[in-house]
Amino acid sequence: MGHVYTFGIILGVLFLARQAISYISAARFKKRHGCKLARQIPQRETIIGYDFYRERVESSKNKTFLENTKKRHDTYGATWTASTMGRRFYSTIEPDNVKTVLATNFKEYGVGSRLKAFGPLLGEGIFTTDGAQWEHSRALVRPNFTRAQVADLDTFETHIQKLIGKIPTNGSTIDLQTLFFQLTLDSATEFLFGETVASLTSPEGSPQQQFGKMFDLAQVRIGARARLGNLVIFHRDPEFTAACKIVHNFVDGIINRALEKAEPVDMEKSIDGTGKKENYIFLTEMLKTTRDPKQLREELLNILLAGRDTTASLLSHTFHVLARRPDIWNKLKAEIDELGGEKPDYETLRNLKYLKWVLNESLRLFPVVPSNGRFAKKDTVLPRGGGANGESPLFIPKGGIVMYSVYVMHRREDIYGPDALEFRPERWAPEENLRPGWGYLPFNGGPRICVGQQFALTEASYTIVRILQEFAAIESRDSTAWVEGLSLTMSSGNGVKVSMIPK
Numbered sequence: 001m002g003h004v005y006t007f008g009i010i011l012g013v014l015f016l017a018r019q020a021i022s023y024i025s026a027a028r029f030k031k032r033h034g035c036k037l038a039r040q041i042p043q044r045e046t047i048i049g050y051d052f053y054r055e056r057v058e059s060s061k062n063k064t065f066l067e068n069t070k071k072r073h074d075t076y077g078a079t080w081t082a083s084t085m086g087r088r089f090y091s092t093i094e095p096d097n098v099k100t101v102l103a104t105n106f107k108e109y110g111v112g113s114r115l116k117a118f119g120p121l122l123g124e125g126i127f128t129t130d131g132a133q134w135e136h137s138r139a140l141v142r143p144n145f146t147r148a149q150v151a152d153l154d155t156f157e158t159h160i161q162k163l164i165g166k167i168p169t170n171g172s173t174i175d176l177q178t179l180f181f182q183l184t185l186d187s188a189t190e191f192l193f194g195e196t197v198a199s200l201t202s203p204e205g206s207p208q209q210q211f212g213k214m215f216d217l218a219q220v221r222i223g224a225r226a227r228l229g230n231l232v233i234f235h236r237d238p239e240f241t242a243a244c245k246i247v248h249n250f251v252d253g254i255i256n257r258a259l260e261k262a263e264p265v266d267m268e269k270s271i272d273g274t275g276k277k278e279n280y281i282f283l284t285e286m287l288k289t290t291r292d293p294k295q296l297r298e299e300l301l302n303i304l305l306a307g308r309d310t311t312a313s314l315l316s317h318t319f320h321v322l323a324r325r326p327d328i329w330n331k332l333k334a335e336i337d338e339l340g341g342e343k344p345d346y347e348t349l350r351n352l353k354y355l356k357w358v359l360n361e362s363l364r365l366f367p368v369v370p371s372n373g374r375f376a377k378k379d380t381v382l383p384r385g386g387g388a389n390g391e392s393p394l395f396i397p398k399g400g401i402v403m404y405s406v407y408v409m410h411r412r413e414d415i416y417g418p419d420a421l422e423f424r425p426e427r428w429a430p431e432e433n434l435r436p437g438w439g440y441l442p443f444n445g446g447p448r449i450c451v452g453q454q455f456a457l458t459e460a461s462y463t464i465v466r467i468l469q470e471f472a473a474i475e476s477r478d479s480t481a482w483v484e485g486l487s488l489t490m491s492s493g494n495g496v497k498v499s500m501i502p503k
C-alpha cells in the first residue's frame, strides 16, 4: 500500500506544479500584453455556470436568443465574459476583436467540436474541418466558385418558373419562406450534383422528397448536437442516424452514376452540336481531382449545407420586409421595371443599385448567420475588451470560446447611426459614406470567408427581380413583428405569409 500512496502524492505534486507553471506563464503573458480583466456578467456561480446555460436554452425556446444577447451587450458593453457548462465564454461585438479572431490571429483559433456535431451527416469537408485538412478542402472547392459557374441563370430560371407557378393568383395566403427553401434545395442540388431533387414539384413520398425531408431533419438535430459540445459523444438519436443514412445513400447513388461515366468532360471545351455550353456541374469538376466517392460525398454535402438555407433565408427576410414596406417595394419595382420585362443577366443584376442596397440592409438587420464563435487553440489575446472601459487588451486562455454576435454588431449605433434599428436601404448609398469595415460581416471575413457569396447574391437578386416582374403588389397576411427562427442559420420565426397580386 505504501508506495501506491507515495505514487499518489507524487502525481498530486506533479499536477499542482503543472497548474502553477501554467498559471505563472499565463500571468507573464497577460502582463506582457497589458491585458486587463473582462467584465463578468453576474452569475450565481461561475464554476459550472448553469444559470447562463439555462438562460441561453430558455431564450432559444421563446425565440428571444438574439435580442437577449443584445440586452446583455447593452448592459455590459461590447465585450463581456461568462461561464457556461464549465467553459469560459467571451461574447464580443467589437469589430477589432472579430477581425483578430477571423483574420489577424486566424491560426490561433479553431471551429472546435463542429466536426463532432456535424460529422455523422457531413463527414470531413470544408465546413467541418480545421487546420491542414481544411486548407486542403478549401483549395479543392474554392476554384469552382468563379463568376462563370455562378452565373448559370438559364438553369435557375427553370426553378423560378416552378416557384412562380406555386404562388396563388387568387389572393389566397402563401408562406413564401417554404417555397424559398424548396427553391434553393432544387437549385443547389442541380448545381452540385447535376440532378435536381425538384422538391417544388416532386410528388409526396418520392426518393427526392425523402432526401429533402431527411436532410432537413438531420440539420435540426445537428443544432441540438452542437449545443452539447463535447458531451455529444454520449448522445443517442436513432432518427438522426437513420436520416443520415438516407441522405448518404441518395447522394452516393448520384456519385456512383457520375463515376461510371468514362472521363469527366471539360467545361470549357464541351460545346455540343447546337453551340450551347453544357450546364456547369460541381461534381463533374471535382472528378478532375478526386474519384474517392466518400470524399466527393462529404465535400458536396458540406457545400449543400452551407449554401441552401442561407440563401433561402436571405430571400425570406427580404420579402418579410417588402410585404410590410410598400415604399421599398415601389422603389425596387421602379428600378426593375426599367428592364422592360427582360430577364436579367449577370451584368444587369450587378447594376441594380437599389436592389443591392436592399440586400445589404436585409443582411445587416437579418444576418442569416447571426452568431458564430471560435475556440482558442492556445493562450492568446484580443485587442479590446479588458478593463473597466473595455479598451484594454483581453487575455483569452487556451480552450476559451470567443463568440461574436453579428446580429448585435450590425445594430451598433456608433457604426450605423441613431436609426440603426430601422430598415433603410439608402444608408448604403455612396454619398452617405457608410464605412463599417469589420462591423459589417454577413459573409464572414478572413481565410474562411464564405465561398458562395457571389453565388448567393446572384441567385437572390435574380429571384427578387423575377418575382417583382411577375407580380404587381404584395400584401402581408401576418400582423406579427419579425421574430428569430434559429436553427443552424436564422430564418423568419413566423414564416413569410403573404398574398401576391398578379400584374
Ligand code: HEM
Pocket (backbone or CB within 6 Å): 126, 127, 138, 302, 303, 306, 307, 308, 310, 311, 314, 367, 368, 369, 372, 442, 443, 444, 447, 448, 449, 450, 451, 452, 453, 455, 456, 457
Ligand atoms: C445569403 C447567403 C449566404 C450567407 C449569408 C453565407 C454566410 C456564410 C458565413 C457567415 C460563413 C462562415 C461560417 C463560419 O466560418 O463559421 C460561410 C461559410 C461558407 N459558405 Fe456561405 N453563406 C451564404 C451562401 C452560401 C452559398 C450559396 C454557398 C455555396 C453554394 C456557401 C458556401 C459556403 C461554404 C462552403 C462555407 C465554408 C467556408 C470555409 O469554412 O472555408 N454559402 N457562409
Ligand SMILES: *[C@@H]1O[C@H](CO)[C@@H](O)[C@H](O)[C@H]1NC(C)=O
Pocket (backbone or CB within 6 Å): 054, 055, 056, 058, 059, 062, 064, 068
Ligand atoms: C424568454 O426567456 C428569457 C430567458 O429565460 C427571459 O429573460 C425572457 O423574459 C423570456 N421572454 C419571453 C417573452 O417569454
Ligand SMILES: *[C@@H]1O[C@H](CO)[C@@H](O)[C@H](O)[C@H]1NC(C)=O
Pocket (backbone or CB within 6 Å): 166, 167, 168, 169, 170, 171, 172
Ligand atoms: C386559390 O388558389 C389556390 C391554388 O393556387 C387554391 O388552393 C385555393 O383553394 C384557391 N382559393 C380560392 C378562394 O379560390
Ligand SMILES: *[C@@H]1O[C@H](CO)[C@@H](O)[C@H](O)[C@H]1NC(C)=O
Pocket (backbone or CB within 6 Å): 360, 363, 428, 434, 436, 440, 442, 443
Ligand atoms: C454590401 O454588401 C456586399 C455583399 O455583402 C458587400 O460586398 C459590400 O461591400 C456592401 N456594401 C457596402 C457599402 O459595404
Ligand SMILES: CC(=O)N[C@H]1CO[C@H](CO)[C@@H](O)[C@@H]1O
Pocket (backbone or CB within 6 Å): 139, 140, 141, 143, 144, 145, 146, 267, 285, 286, 288, 289
Ligand atoms: C471550372 C473550374 O474552375 N474547375 C475547377 C474546379 O476545381 C478543380 C480543383 O479542385 C479544378 O481542377 C477544376 O479545373
